[in-house]
Amino acid sequence: MRIIVDEARCEGYGFCAEAAPHLLELDDEGELTVLTEQVGQDERADAEAAVRVCPVAALKLAP
Amino acid sequence: MRDVVIVGGSIAAVTAADALRQQGHDGPITIVSDERHAPYVRPPLSKGMLKGTESVDSVFMAPLRADLDFRPKTRARGLDLGRRRVLLEGGEELPYDGLVVASGARARRLGPPEAGELVVRDLDDALRLRESLTTARSVVIVGGGFLGMEIASTARGLGLDVTVVDRDPPLVRQFGAFLAGHMTRAALAAGVRLVHAPDGVRLAGTPATAVLTGDGAPLEADVIVTAAGDLPNVEWLAGSGLGGPGGLLVDERCRVAPGVVAAGDVVTRVSDHTDLPRRSPHWGSAIDQARAAALALLKGDEAPEYRPSPYYWTEQWGLDIKICGRILPGCETHVVTGSMEEGSALLQWTRDGATVAAATVNHRMPVVKLRKLAAAPVPERTTG
Ligand SMILES: Cc1cc2nc3c(=O)[nH]c(=O)nc-3n(C[C@H](O)[C@H](O)[C@H](O)COP(=O)(O)OP(=O)(O)OC[C@H]3O[C@@H](n4cnc5c(N)ncnc54)[C@H](O)[C@@H]3O)c2cc1C
Ligand code: SF4
DSSP states (O other): OEEEEOTTTOOOOOHHHHHOTTTEEEOTTOOEEESOSBOOGGGHHHHHHHHHHOTTOOEEEEO | OOOEEEEOOSHHHHHHHHHHHHTTOOSOEEEEOSSSSOOBOSGGGGTHHHHTSSOSGGGBOOOOOTTSEEETTOOEEEEETTTTEEEETTSOEEEOSEEEEOOOEEEOOSSOGGGOOBOOSSHHHHHHHHHHHHHOSEEEEEOOSHHHHHHHHHHHHTTOEEEEEESSOTTHHHHHHHHHHHHHHHHHHTTOEEEEOTTOEEEETTTTOEEEESSSOOEEOSEEEEOOOEEEOOGGGTTTTOOBTTBEEOOTTSEEETTEEEOSTTEEEEOTTTSSEEOOOSHHHHHHHHHHHHHHHHHGGGSOOOOOOOEEEEEETTEEEEEEEOOOTTOEEEEEEEETTTTEEEEEEEETTEEEEEEEESOOOOHHHHHHHTTSOOOTTOOO
């Protein structure tokens, strides 16, 4: 599982980083960084929670 | 805490379930939603999805966790607080140790159901309006708030003849006179007709074919849309002693009663600014409250207090606007960078010398920064 950020869509709301702070980080400049490229099984639920809260569908999970 | 029941099927419900699991709750969680759809995202319903630039499929949220019992087409019709049971339509009773009320709000309507006015609150509403807009030539929108003006912008973009009618000047309550003035000028420049109806309006016809103002001629259109605010979904709580027309009052940890918490558009809480209960029906508030409510359910008084930090956005007339804080009546506006004439600006609002809100207009800035600016001093030399 990988988290993919569509940078053109991402508005820097940061709801996702709050949902999964160990996987995603929004820095002071508002750039979203994926901290963990390869998401393990045990982190999958959190990654999905992050995807769900994004209001502009900027995050996706890919196999 | 073992059995948790969540009433609602949208962002507050889903976030509460996620937060409960993240906080280690491993008992059963049942979510009952009266909608036929899986949870979806509402903001695009008046924007990209309505315009047709985003597909209907794109509004659905990623599938829910497998360890939840999600029940669509299931309506809660009552609450027995003493026996800790949610009563479902059809007679089934769901026992709970913890209950999350996330039943949100619905669109306010002006006419009876036969009036057939369109609203935009849920996915089916938006699909219906989208369909109507493809064949109609004219639309009258009742309500010049951010939802009404987003719909107006979309309809105008599709080439329709658009009229917006409101008893107040459009957008002032939400955006303050300065920013609302700019947005209104953009709407007029795009060719929208704005009608001021200080005495309010009535619908005429069954189904409605016109809107009547106190004085002027009937405003006729192929499609009538009402975007006149929302009403919290509290009726199912009648008889439990909880909830009133203004919403479900929560304490500083989103608690309502022993074992009961609430989050999202259904919630009203005492404002830090005015001491009056008010709702904050926005995406970010629903998420923040749902997390606070989940923690309060699990930890009680040990849970941190919920500190609101209002944040909302709108897209209309080519303006992409994001706001942190609250633009209160009597605020002073400051243009910090750019200018409205150039079409890109950063704004701050002060009241009694203290900064209370900040906004970007077509100006890309991370929300974290905007949040800080909503409380940071205004640089000197700016005017507004
Ligand atoms: C068209 C539109 C555009 C918006 N745009 C923006 C925006 O740009 N920015 C922003 O910040 N916010 C925006 N919002 C507001 C945002 O979408 C809401 O604040 C958010 O959806 C609130 O979530 P919620 O879960 O509290 O309630 P809701 O989304 O209202 O969901 C409540 C759910 O509970 C269900 N329910 C109700 N009663 C019962 C019952 N008795 N039994 C079972 N289920 C029940 C409902 O069917 C619904 O699924 C917009 C809203 C709309 C409608
Ligand atoms: S929630 Fe969506 S828009 Fe916001 S930072 Fe995350 S990916 Fe970007």
